[in-house]
Amino acid sequence: MTATATKDVTPVVLSHAGLDALIAALAVDRQVIGPVRRDGAVVYEPVSSVADLPRGWVDDQAGGTYRMRREGDRLFGYTVGPSSWKRFLHPPKQVLWRAGDGAITPEPIAKERFAFLGVRGCELAAIAVQDKVFLDGPYRDPHYAARRAAAFIVAVNCTRAGGTCFCVSMETGPKAAPGYDIALTEIGGELLAEAGSDAGGMILSAVPTRPATQADLDAAAAGIAGAEAQMGRAINTEGLADLLTDNPDHPRWDVVADRCLNCANCTMVCPTCFCTTVDEVSALDSDATTRESRWASCFTTEFSYVHGGAVRPGAKSRYRQWMTHKLGSWWDQFDMSGCTGCGRCVTWCPVGIDITEEAAAIRSDLEAEGG
Amino acid sequence: MAIDGLEKIVAGHDLFAGLGDTFLSTVSGCATNVRFAADEYLFHEGDAAQQIYLIREGHVSLEIAAPGQGRMAFQSAGPQSVVGLSWLVPPYRWTYDARARGDIRAIALDADCLRAKCEADPALGYAVMKRFMPTIVERLHHTRLQMLDVYGTPG
Amino acid sequence: MAHPVEQMDMTDPMVPTLARILRKRVEIPGVVTFELEAPGWQGFAPGQFNMLSLFGVGEIAISVSGYDAEPDRIVHTIRDVGATSHGLSLLEEGDTMGLRGPYGVPWPVADAAGRDVVVVAGGLGLAPVRPILYHLLANRGDYGKVTLLYGARRPEEILFTEELGQWRAQLDMDIEVTVDHASPGWHGHVGVVTTLFRGADFNPDTTTAFVCGPEIMMRFAANALTDAGVAADDIYLSMERNMQCGIGLCGHCQLGPYFVCKDGPVFTWGQMRRVMTVKEL
Secondary structure, eight states: OOOSSOOOOOOEEEOHHHHHHHHHHHHTTSEEEEEEEETTEEEEEEOOSGGGSOTTEEEEEETTEEEEEEOSSOSSOSOOOSOOTHHHHSOSEEEEEEEETTEEEEOOOOOOOEEEEEEOHHHHHHHHHHHHHHHSSSSOOHHHHHHHHHOEEEEEEOSSOOTTOOHHHHTOOSSOOSOOSEEEEEETTEEEEEEOSHHHHHHHHTSOOEEOOHHHHHHHHHHHHHHHHTOSOOOOOTTHHHHHHTOTTOTHHHHHHHHOOOOOHHHHHOSSOOOEEEEEEEOSSSSOEEEEEEEOOTTSTGGGEETTEESSOSHHHHHHHHHHIIIIIHHHHHSSOSOOOOOHHHHTOTTOOOHHHHHHHHHHHHHHTTO | OHHHHHHHHHHTSGGGTTOOHHHHHHHHTTEEEEEEOTTOEEEOTTSBOOEEEEEEESOEEEEEEETTTEEEEEEEEOTTOEEOOGGGSTTOBOOSEEEESSOEEEEEEEHHHHHHHHHHOHHHHHHHHHHHHHHHHHHHHHHHHHHHTTTSOOO | OOOOGGGSOOOOTTOOEEEEEEEEEEEETTEEEEEEEOTTOOOOOTTOEEEEEETTTEEEEEEBOSOTTOTTOEEEEEEOOSHHHHHHHTOOTTOEEEEEEEESBOOOTGGGTTSEEEEEEEGGGHHHHHHHHHHHHHTGGGOSOEEEEEEESSGGGOOOHHHHHHHHHHOSSEEEEEESSOOTTOOSEESOGGGGSTTSOOOGGGEEEEEESOHHHHHHHHHHHHHTTOOGGGEEEEOOOOOSSSSSSSOTTEETTEETTTTOBEEEHHHHHHHHHSTTO
8 A cells, every 4th residue: 555645644623524434435445344233233235324323322232242222323322243353354165166077266355445444452452362363373264365455444442441341351442452444433422543554644634634633632642541440340360371281181161061962053153263163165066165164162962073083072161171272272373362352252151251360260279279 | 050041041041130149040050052953842731830931042833723724823022031931830731733834942941849948938039920920911911012003004 | 555466476376286196006995096297396205285176066275295305206195084185096097186285384304314224104194294204214324223103903905015124134223113003814913013112112302203003002102202211302293283274364274373284284392282182272
């Protein structure tokens, strides 16, 4: 992205009309995806204007609970819904190649270009986590790479925290870290906007804005601080990775196993879970076959199947695998945590298993033992 | 001298390595050097368990005869192994056949002699038992692993 | 902000090349060996594996079993245990399959130069270690004492009997073969492969061990080797887990913190000792 204008990082303020103009500017060469209220939740779908956004709606989240209700007039008063941006960058199904008549045809790299409107700090961090997996290893996923390179990110700094949020503990929010093209913070009926890249600066300079005053900056900071103080959950990450990897036989795993349904919701809603399975789909009327990858979950029997049986035959070993990976061995593999504190796994677990509670239980148990 | 030579040979077998001079001398009093030619039997199922064999060279096949199937080998014992554990438990009878697969050189310990010396000196008895136990446990491990049939087609 | 795509290699590592079967040989019932050719194949290191595709059915990870200094022949020994391996084993000379690879951390054979080498193989585990033996024999002067201890289920299931005979005839390698269950007419050792250790006469301080076979067998063998005084970091094992991609992106093959496909499949016993003893890890 070559910039003909120098990057302008001076914060500006957008009205809702300005945000409409921003969306329109992005829509020129991108599909703009934003938050939409549908089926009782906030999901990410194509949007064309501010009118599509869930204005005045917030969410109440707890273990196994998600309800939307009306409160105030904010565009971004909700926190995160069941959907995450991984649905677009790392879609549930990806054709890899097609074969037939003795030839293999790689699936062309999709030309779609997205603009994501409303990316929270925890979500931006989750995108960075998946970048590490798909772009920085010895082998790279070119489909992810292309979508990621073309993605324009409009982040939103949260001014309200959700009941299951713990981004403060995971150091991923409520303020979005650098990595966005534009960051918005809602102040009253307007939005403070800051460019985070040349491309972001260029787009902002093309829409109607007014300069931000100190009062604007203070209001934004206060809003973010308010969200910080409101966190629904917390987790002590000190020594947590070793705590989990060193205690695979802790009795707490049996306790959570009694509750876990192996439904795999947590892995589907989690914005960093990246596992896929590879399938062969054959035509019935020819020798044509398609190789696809699709989302997989470590909670299934198929996942660890080898030589006549699953290495992880039930909830205990699977939950242990998921949680230890997310908060522990992810560090060994990718030098970062796999969890960004979005709380989705807590909210969307039908029995309300809470990863922060499990971590605290194991820790306090071991500390009580003097371990 | 022949007796010193035998003590050295007994001490050289894994079973009695590091036994200590006094006990070594006592145990060697029950020992003789023996040889078997290929296909000779060291002992047969049902025989009185008179000897314990510390194999120095060669391989022994432990077998059992099954009507209609001839003889079935279920375990081999090679250099540095011990053949003959039934001497340890009444009724002191061999449970299997032991056949020399090739030429064998071994130390034979007279079972009655060794049992009598162990009875007379509990300290010696304990030292001897301590050395036989690992062999027995190891053989149990190997047998269990054999039973698990790990190379079999799964499922 | 995003990673600049211009700087990235956009070839898709999930797309196979076509490999043609040059030769097929049935080793024992249910086990076949293929010699393949694939354009652009760059060769492999002992211990690595390829992902082999049977079009219309699926893709599986199979160790390369040939001689690493002969890159024109890609050798794979496959056991018929599932849909894909079954279908592959029915292919004939001239047929094609998909091939991706080689992947994985290899056996550190060159690092063992100057030392004694003990190779312990069980069942089909002889296939992934065969490249080690080819390499050792081709560079015999670089190594000390070389010992192969091989256990099979029954005499009829001993693999590569011709090659075992050739290696025996070379006289500069100790080979002992044992079976779990003897058949009439079997005059060799009977008992699990660990029963061969006692009489094997190797110096634990100068020995590097390469172990490959079913996991239970590898655990017993590695423990027996450490009991005999071989250092845990001088014992190498080859591990297996469910693999969908073979390249560290699908997450299936995780074993504790390790991806078997890219941190392995060859690991030291020092690395594996803990993860192999935690049940259902």
